[in-house]
Amino acid sequence: MITPMSSGNGTKRIGVFVCHCGLNIAGVVDMGKVVAEIRKYPGVVYAADYQYMCSDPGQNLMRETIREHHLDAIVNANCSPSLHEKTFRNVAASEGLNPYNLEIANIREHCSWPHANDPEMATKKAIAIIKATIDRLKLNAALEPAVIPLKKRALVIGGGIAGMQSALTIANTGYEVVLVESSPWLGGHVSQLSSTFPTLDQPACLIEPMMTEVDSHPRITLYAYSEIEEVSGYVGNFVVRIREKASFVDTAKCNNCGLCLAPCPVSVPSEFERGLATRKAIHIPFAQAVPQRPVIDNESCI
Known part of the structure; x- marks a missing residue:
């Protein structure tokens, strides 16, 4: 059973870091409005925006904030988790947090890029995605690596x-x-x-x-x-x-002598030779075949 995280005055203290990603996000999404809205959301004890969270100064900001505000869960609102989820989880782990208590809210590919011509929609959607990610984080179980x-x-x-x-x-x-x-x-x-x-x-x-x-x-x-x-x-x-x-050949008794091939009365086009030659119903495709044992083509038998 997963025990939900409690809100700001409970056992889990959630911090939210919103990345500008240069103008990729900040050029469309209203950063100030997003941060102001998220600061009021239950469970959040810290929220801030920064130009490039993936940069060394951005990562140092995360470390300092984790220590100063005693955070034990984090939401990073930025680009796709395929790019920097591992980066931010490593930062969290370096400060003693369980890295799986960090989640990514993708507000670039899901907000600023698809709604580049509608900043208001992009901003509303970014707020909604971040809030949903916070709610997910509240229900997260702290995973531990298993050997x-x-x-x-x-x-x-x-x-x-x-x-x-x-x-x-x-x-x-x-x-x-x-x-x-x-x-x-x-x-x-x-x-x-x-x-x-x-x-x-x-x-x-x-x-x-x-x-x-x-x-x-x-x-x-x-x-x-x-x-x-x-x-x-x-x-x-x-x-x-x-x-x-089934090969229809007793491989335990077969000694690869080849004496079974000549008496076979059936000849059909050879798949190995692309139909340019024939083979017997019991056959080996070429002399150096491995394993060196014949197989009976039951469908070609009389």
């Missing part, structure tokens, strides 16, 4: 050249890696190319050693011919359900 154990295991989806390189990079830093590829073999589209631009190098010379390294790496678990069914959990502790598609 949770992380599973040193990563999931990489896709066994093309980018996925393989990602898996190898992560695995070589000490993490366990699960690599999931929807097709039966690694390599992706690069394995189908005969040369690359502009050097005309053969992709096979690049990806074949990479495929072998991925398949044999002690910290990489490969799920080929598999798809992601479900992802749940949270950062540091995700749970992923993987569905392995």
